[in-house]
Amino acid sequence: MPKQLPIDPNDMAKAYDPKLFEQPIYDWWESKGYFKPEIAGPKAEPFVISMPPPNVTGALHLGHAITASIEDLMIRYQRMHGKAALWVPGTDHAGIATQLQVERALRNEGTSREEIGREKFLERTWAWKEKYSGAIQQQHRRLGASCDWDRERFTMDEGLSRAVREAFVTLYERGLIYRGEYLINWSPGLQTAVSDLEVEYSEEEGRLYYFKYMLADSSPSEGKAGRGSEEYIAVATTRPETILGDTAVAVHPDDERYQHLVGRNVIVPILGRQIPVIADPYVDREFGSGALKITPGHDPNDFEIGRKHNLPIINVMNKDATMNQNAGPYQGMDRFECRQKLWADMEAAGLTLEVKPHRLQVPRSQRGGEVVEPLVSTQWFVKMRPLADKGLAAVANGDIKIIPERFTKIYNNWLENIRDWCISRQLWWGHRIPVWYCADCGGMTVARQDPTECVHCHSKSIEQDPDVLDTWFSSGLWPFSTLGWPDDTPDLRRYYPTSVMETGYDILFFWVARMIMSGLEYTGHVPFNTVYLHGLIRDEHGRKMSKTSGNVIDPLEVMDEYGTDALRFTLLTGSAPGNDMNLSMERIAANRNFCNKIWNATRFVVNNTGTAFQSGSGTWNLSGLSLPDRWILSRHNRLIAEVTRLMDEYNFGEAGRQLYDFFWSEFADWYIEIAKIRLYGADARAQATARRVLVYVLEHVLRLLHPFIPFVTEAAWQHLPHEGDSLMMTPWPTPSHTGLDEEAEAQMDLLIEMIRAIRNIRSEYNVEPAKKIAASIAAGANYELITKHQEIIIALARLEKDDFYVAAMLDQKPAQSVVEVISGGIEIYLPLAGMIDLEAERARWHKEVAQLEKRIAASKVKLSNPNFTQKAPAAVVEKEREQLADLELQASKIWERLKELG
Ligand SMILES: [Zn+2]
Known part of the structure; x- marks a missing residue:
């Protein structure tokens, strides 16, 4: 049953109170089925957006608010064009973020996930999800988001989990998934690999340690092979403990200082292992001593060099960041303790040179704050090159357009330099990797359905991989998994590929690029035709909003105080595609006033239109129109054409600003004021024309404003003579037949x-x-x-x-x-x-001019004094002259005034 709209068309409140209208209007829209694409009929062209899924346990912040505002604007705009507008909402299980929250709760209860076990832990996490997942949906409703809640999805839904399984197995079958050794970002505290996204680099004061890599023997030409040498290569490092894992020292091939040493061996301090000196152009000759220690097991760049030169990988650390057996005497020590002890031992052995202060970028875990350790580990990977090539082609050939265009270059650059993607995470909350290992034959079973036996030897002793998939693996499937893929559903057929992917530019690579690659790989189609990227929101001084700066604006508080429309209009008109925006409370307050202006102007029109007057549409008899009528109709036509063009070009901010200016100035301040003459006059015909133009233009501008500020426009529109039930379902206006009237x-x-x-x-x-x-x-x-x-x-x-x-x-x-x-x-x-009062005015000006004349005289005396003009600096004299000229100009203006006064 449709709900009742709480609006009495015959009684318009004196002021617009968002609290009275927003919730009931939203409920009414939803109950009427307006958010569903089916309302447009089976023949309508679809327009589809997949909402970027917020974290399931999240709360609405400004990033969500701008995302939802822009997407709702697009959806409402296309709906008014008669399209089957579908906005698919949903939430993301957000692996590590959610798991950490539940772990924290367990800690407060004095227990831990290890203690309660995997099964119980997952039960707890699901309960947590059920408890908190409603919040973000509720908050989106408050923003006026017209999405189809019946199609809401969650990344760990039964259907979406099947999609993840299908995607993994498909990639495995195509040889695009493999298990391998790789250097990952390891969080010792969280005991899991963390994605690049979850690592933050903080610039910190550190040290650069210079030490000696002793040559293992003299050069063969000197004929002293086998004996220890006094020769050494100076090497610098910020992390001495990794010396224990070094497997080479690299120098630049063109560096004359070291050319004669390439191919010889050096000795790893304390451990005494011999490692080669190699040449690689990656080495920066200017940094440190120009020689680089290579630790493939503990540094991503060294890992790459190690692969190139086939160097062994030596891992010296355990997963809790203590040293392992490869660290020799340092086994069992914490990594930082080892750093101290090893350096002291090297000092004692005469192997150290100096320690200098050094600013460095320290990788820290976004969640835990601890230093992330690059660590070699066996993980699952997706081979990205073939996927990335398809993704590059889709943008190059125009199947996907990125707005603003400048991000295409960044996209291309990322995909051209892509590395394989580590998709396994040592977490419990998420999609478990669909691989089973056999205890008997050691083989792997990779399956769409949970297997009961090993596919190779039919042994029943199989065990599933304990790890889960990176959260981005499932969100990468979002545009099609939410429509039913891998099944061939009616929704998938009708609404896929989707139309626009709208999100912040900061996740262009992490999310958008992965959706493009996934869509092409699994469905054979691009997942969307347009990517629209918005900027980040900063405070009014352009600073990033953060809890520590105390400048965070809570969208919920803003909506409480100023109403949803004021927040939406501020976010929508303050932004240009891809540019960051500075948000100030003054702008929000000004836009609240704009909403009130709309309400008051409508109220004026309603009160002066009378119930007898019914239609705002129809054709115009030009001869019956006055100059102001012709003018406002012409301006109205221009406005519609211009706003439509801007909306089609995704230039929403400028469209909103033009609407604001038109409404406030031309319509309210000028046309309404001029119309009052006829409305209050005695000419009934002129009165009727003025009424009709007022209603016609106002009704159209409310339609144009509706996608920006849906609530106040709907509430106001309900009081005007109109056709149809709801403003949100009226057609987008087109210019009237009166066209443009340059003369008027x-x-x-x-x-x-x-x-x-x-x-x-x-x-x-x-x-x-x-x-x-x-x-x-x-x-x-x-x-x-x-x-x-x-x-x-x-x-x-x-x-x-x-x-x-x-x-x-x-x-x-x-x-x-x-x-x-x-x-x-x-x-x-x-x-x-x-x-x-002429007399008072004359007296005032005479007094003012007398003062000016005094200053002029003083200045003239000064400038005629050679002591000043010759001795003071030229600039000072020049300034005095300028001042005099200005005073004289002021005085002459006042004399003119006095002449006018007579
Ligand atoms: Zn087996």
């Missing part, structure tokens, strides 16, 4: 300029707002225009009707008047007598 626009511009000029003079002379003043106009060629519309000028400029005089040319220029000349050579004379 030019003429109105002139009238507006005139009124503004008079208003400016009034404020310059501090004339009371209510006071009516006299005016004489020398109109020249515009005599007819001005005479015909003098009522408007008299009303809006607050002129005395009986003291208003217009002529093509004035026989006699009015004395004691302020004169202003505007476009078209129109001269405006405002007699001062009625505006101000």
